Amino acid sequence: MSRRIVGPFNRVEGDLEVELEIDHDRVKSARVSSSLYRGFEQMLQGKEPGDALVYTPRICGICSVSQSAASAQALASLQGVTPPPNGELAINLILANENLADHLTHFYLFFMPDFARETYRDEPWYPMIESRFKAQTGSAAREVLPARAQFMHLMGLLAGKWPHSLAIQPGGTTRAVEMQERARLQAIIFGFRRFLETTLFGDSLEHIAGLDSIAALENWIEAREPDSSDFRRFLAVADALDLHLLGRGNDRFMSYGVYGLQGEPRFRQGLWDGSEQPLDTALITEDVSHSWMVQQKHPRHPFDGITLPDADASQAYSWCKAPRLDGRVVEVGALARQQVDGQPLVRALVADNGGNVRNRVIARLLEIARVVMLMEAWARELKPGEAICEHKPYPKEARGYGLVEAARGSLGHWIKIKNGRILNYQIVAPTTWNFSPRDRDGQPGVLELALVNAPLRAGEKDPVSVQHIVRSFDPCMVCTVH
Amino acid sequence: MPEPDRQPLNLLWLQSGGCGGCTLSLLCAEGPDLFTLLEGAGIHILWHPSISEASGTEFIELLERIIEGDLQLDLLCLEGSVVRGPNGSGLFHRLAGTGEPMMKWVERLAAVAGHVVAVGSCAAYGGITAAGGNPSESCGLQYDETVDGGLLGGEFSDKQGLPVINIAGCPVHPNWVTETLLQLAAGELQREHLDEWGRPRSYADHLVHHGCTRNEFYEYKASAEKPSDLGCMMEHMGCLGTQAHADCNTRLWNGEGSCLRGGYACINCTAPGFEEPGHPFTETPKIAGIPVGLPTDMPKAWFVALASLSKAATPNRLKENAVADHIRVPPRRRPGGKS
Numbered sequence: 075m076s077r078r079i080v081g082p083f084n085r086v087e088g089d090l091e092v093e094l095e096i097d098h099d100r101v102k103s104a105r106v107s108s109s110l111y112r113g114f115e116q117m118l119q120g121k122e123p124g125d126a127l128v129y130t131p132r133i134c135g136i137c138s139v140s141q142s143a144a145s146a147q148a149l150a151s152l153q154g155v156t157p158p159p160n161g162e163l164a165i166n167l168i169l170a171n172e173n174l175a176d177h178l179t180h181f182y183l184f185f186m187p188d189f190a191r192e193t194y195r196d197e198p199w200y201p202m203i204e205s206r207f208k209a210q211t212g213s214a215a216r217e218v219l220p221a222r223a224q225f226m227h228l229m230g231l232l233a234g235k236w237p238h239s240l241a242i243q244p245g246g247t248t249r250a251v252e253m254q255e256r257a258r259l260q261a262i263i264f265g266f267r268r269f270l271e272t273t274l275f276g277d278s279l280e281h282i283a284g285l286d287s288i289a290a291l292e293n294w295i296e297a298r299e300p301d302s303s304d305f306r307r308f309l310a311v312a313d314a315l316d317l318h319l320l321g322r323g324n325d326r327f328m329s330y331g332v333y334g335l336q337g338e339p340r341f342r343q344g345l346w347d348g349s350e351q352p353l354d355t356a357l358i359t360e361d362v363s364h365s366w367m368v369q370q371k372h373p374r375h376p377f378d379g380i381t382l383p384d385a386d387a388s389q390a391y392s393w394c395k396a397p398r399l400d401g402r403v404v405e406v407g408a409l410a411r412q413q414v415d416g417q418p419l420v421r422a423l424v425a426d427n428g429g430n431v432r433n434r435v436i437a438r439l440l441e442i443a444r445v446v447m448l449m450e451a452w453a454r455e456l457k458p459g460e461a462i463c464e465h466k467p468y469p470k471e472a473r474g475y476g477l478v479e480a481a482r483g484s485l486g487h488w489i490k491i492k493n494g495r496i497l498n499y500q501i502v503a504p505t506t507w508n509f510s511p512r513d514r515d516g517q518p519g520v521l522e523l524a525l526v527n528a529p530l531r532a533g534e535k536d537p538v539s540v541q542h543i544v545r546s547f548d549p550c551m552v553c554t555v556h
Numbered sequence: 557m558p559e560p561d562r563q564p565l566n567l568l569w570l571q572s573g574g575c576g577g578c579t580l581s582l583l584c585a586e587g588p589d590l591f592t593l594l595e596g597a598g599i600h601i602l603w604h605p606s607i608s609e610a611s612g613t614e615f616i617e618l619l620e621r622i623i624e625g626d627l628q629l630d631l632l633c634l635e636g637s638v639v640r641g642p643n644g645s646g647l648f649h650r651l652a653g654t655g656e657p658m659m660k661w662v663e664r665l666a667a668v669a670g671h672v673v674a675v676g677s678c679a680a681y682g683g684i685t686a687a688g689g690n691p692s693e694s695c696g697l698q699y700d701e702t703v704d705g706g707l708l709g710g711e712f713s714d715k716q717g718l719p720v721i722n723i724a725g726c727p728v729h730p731n732w733v734t735e736t737l738l739q740l741a742a743g744e745l746q747r748e749h750l751d752e753w754g755r756p757r758s759y760a761d762h763l764v765h766h767g768c769t770r771n772e773f774y775e776y777k778a779s780a781e782k783p784s785d786l787g788c789m790m791e792h793m794g795c796l797g798t799q800a801h802a803d804c805n806t807r808l809w810n811g812e813g814s815c816l817r818g819g820y821a822c823i824n825c826t827a828p829g830f831e832e833p834g835h836p837f838t839e840t841p842k843i844a845g846i847p848v849g850l851p852t853d854m855p856k857a858w859f860v861a862l863a864s865l866s867k868a869a870t871p872n873r874l875k876e877n878a879v880a881d882h883i884r885v886p887p888r889r890r891p892g893g894k895s
Contacts, residue, residue, distance in 0.1 A: 080612050081652030084605040087576050091652035110639070111648040112573055117688025122836040128823060132684040135577020135727060179583070187609050209609035210591060210601060219589035226584055227811030234818015235809035236584070237577040238727055238825075240838070241818045248783045248819030250881035383691070385647045393648075462881055463784040536612035552575050 085184035088551025104525035138237030140480035147476025150244035161246020176481035246463030276303025282443040286418035317432035321543035327410035332479035364511035376488035379500035396510040406483025409437035503553035564600040565630035574636025578676040585730035632669035637678040641693030680722035681828035722754035726825035764797035767805035778878035787878025795821035798851035
């Protein structure tokens with residue numbers, strides 16, 4: 075048995091350290107440590123409620139709009155305001171733009187380059203992957219960066235800029251859309267569709283989103299050479315390395331639901347725990363027993379949450395708290411979202427071998443196809459000339475919350491105001507769920523579970539399997555602790 | 557383009573007390589994409605947290621080789637504030653895998669770097685990370701907000717006599733970074749090209765007001781009253797575009813955008829201390845009905861006189877459009893005129 079500290083992990087949006095206990099050639103247990111604390115929840119105390127729209131997006135440069143949308147929703151619940159249809163459509167488009175750009179960044183820049191490492195040099199698939207995905211020199215990035223940047227012109231139109239926009243407001247957005255701008259949006263989305271169909275999928279979005287069983291996926295894989303699209307390249311590697319056996323969590327999945335129209339989220343809200351169950355967010359608590367935080371008698375719901383750092387807390391090994399749903403660990407992210415929503419292929423994959431490295435990536439890419447088609451519909455439904463934003467004042471005293479799905483999972487903001495000022499503001503981010511430390515009952519977080527049994531290759535200092543598992547969650551460490 | 561015989565410049569990019577948003581913005585660079593641009597400039601990325609392969613021990617060994625002088629570091633970029641808390645220990649950000657505070661690593665690397673670049677307002681001054689009582693005790697590389705000092709001290713200069721180059725902004729525009737790096741790589745950037753806060757004058761000599769599409773509303777003081785209104789946002793909505801040093805409305809973001817074109821106020825994010833304006837960000841503080849912050853270089857008496865004059869002359873078209881979210885009244889054709 076030996077101990078090993080692995081870190082820093084790059085390509086995880088922030089700083090991360092993992093302590094591994096290794097038995098021969100396997101990880102026996104893992105402790106996941108988030109190594110940066112900034113204190114946004116402390117900063118927000120005493121501010122005017124509306125200022126949260128300036129501060130919270132700046133928690134994270136990659137989930138900036140998600141933070142903004144969660145904050146706006148929390149503020150809307152204080153005001154009792156609902157965005158008009160145009161406002162909802164514009165928010166959905168802006169949020170989807172960020173989420174999909176993030177999925178793309180994750181796949182091409184963060185996740186795939188690990189398969190182009192030297193350690194795989196002798197694998198038969200290596201030349202195909204190395205030339206395409208090698209960090210900085212692979213051919214894919216030079217195609218992806220322009221496609222991503224052009225897709226994000228949607229932000230320029232609807233949100234002014236990205237990241238850190240103030241366009242999303244409690245009652246809608248600040249930027250109405252004219253008829254010719256709607257046409258322009260449709261052109262931008264079509265440009266992205268064309269990139270996906272040519273480069274990522276090598277097939278129509280409709281076919282990808284319509285994959286509804288493992289047999290359908292296998293037939294699709296068989297139909298063309300692995301080297302004909304990036305999704306196929308990934309699936310070939312996933313098969314060769316048995317990525318479906320790597321990084322299994324506890325198969326309990328949560329989604330807050332997202333992309334609402336008239337109160338109905340387009341991707342459902344819920345909990346998957348062997349079957350579909352309703353989600354009761356009143357059962358969310360945050361445990362600080364292993365966090366560098368001032369210790370508390372019992373885990374608290376975010377409405378009553380306290381975030382006070384204490385670098386000397388005994389037992390602690392992370393700045394991250396441990397959120398739990400009814401005292402239990404849940405996984406969040408694209409796989410959870412599609413599982414809860416009932417996408418048939420994802421349901422079949424999860425039934426077969428649960429949450430794992432391969433399934434997380436497949437769900438993310440399927441989601442890209444699904445969401446682009448939704449974006450096309452939302453852009454068509456925008457009605458130039460009709461209102462984009464409703465306006466209401468803040469009450470002096472109230473509490474409320476906002477729940478959205480960022481690319482990497484469920485994001486919640488809980489706010490209490492008193493005398494017109496923020497009394498308490500607590501944030502539980504996606505990677506807070508996935509990369510939490512242990513709780514008072516000793517339950518490890520999702521990544522800590524997923525790392526158990528990860529295999530080591532001969533002579534490895536930084537096990538590559540650990541790299542794959544960590545990045546399969548598309549972690550965002552700056553959100554995690556905030 | 558690099559000189560044919562010039563060695564590539566080695567760039568190292570680190571992140572500390574920030575959100576990573578400046579990197580994400582930088583990845584939006586267009587015409588050409590970031591990788592092509594750096595290649596063309598002869599800039600070699602030794603390591604960048606979002607795009608490099610090396611993790612863990614490979615990366616820590618790289619840092620050690622630089623510090624020991626075995627590997628030349630030409631450009632050190634820091635994104636995010638220097639985190640000094642709690643109680644000056646730096647433990648709020650230990651560089652993973654090393655157990656050591658990131659501020660110690662940055663200090664050692666800055667001592668051997670050819671140039672030191674602060675990317676974003678956090679690295680330059682403390683920025684958003686220093687807001688709300690600054691729980692993480694953050695500062696910038698050479699400033700603690702508006703005060704000289706920061707991690708490296710007010711007197712710091714690099715091997716070629718330059719102070720820290722502060723590409724301030726929250727986030728930075730991708731081209732502010734790429735153009736500054738190109739000029740550094742070409743050896744063109746001199747002290748006189750930086751303004752009083754160490755910002756490249758290439759963008760900081762402009763005001764956000766320049767090129768604002770709401771200029772006509774500004775001229776006639778036809779003001780927006782609520783989010784999504786088309787009018788000028790200076791009088792009521794907290795807009796600091798007439799004072800903020802940046803070229804956001806002439807350069808544009810993500811194709812066709814800017815904060816003001818997106819319908820919300822400029823919050824002067826390139827300035828030290830912007831994160832604590834002393835009033836709600838999107839409300840203009842006023843004394844006797846007059847905004848406290850006047851346009852840069854504008855004498856108050858003139859502003860008041862011109863404002864009252866232009867308010868009296870505001871065309872109905874602007875009055876109506878200023879408080880609407882789309883154009884209600886189009887410009888009229890002059891009787892007998894062609895336009």
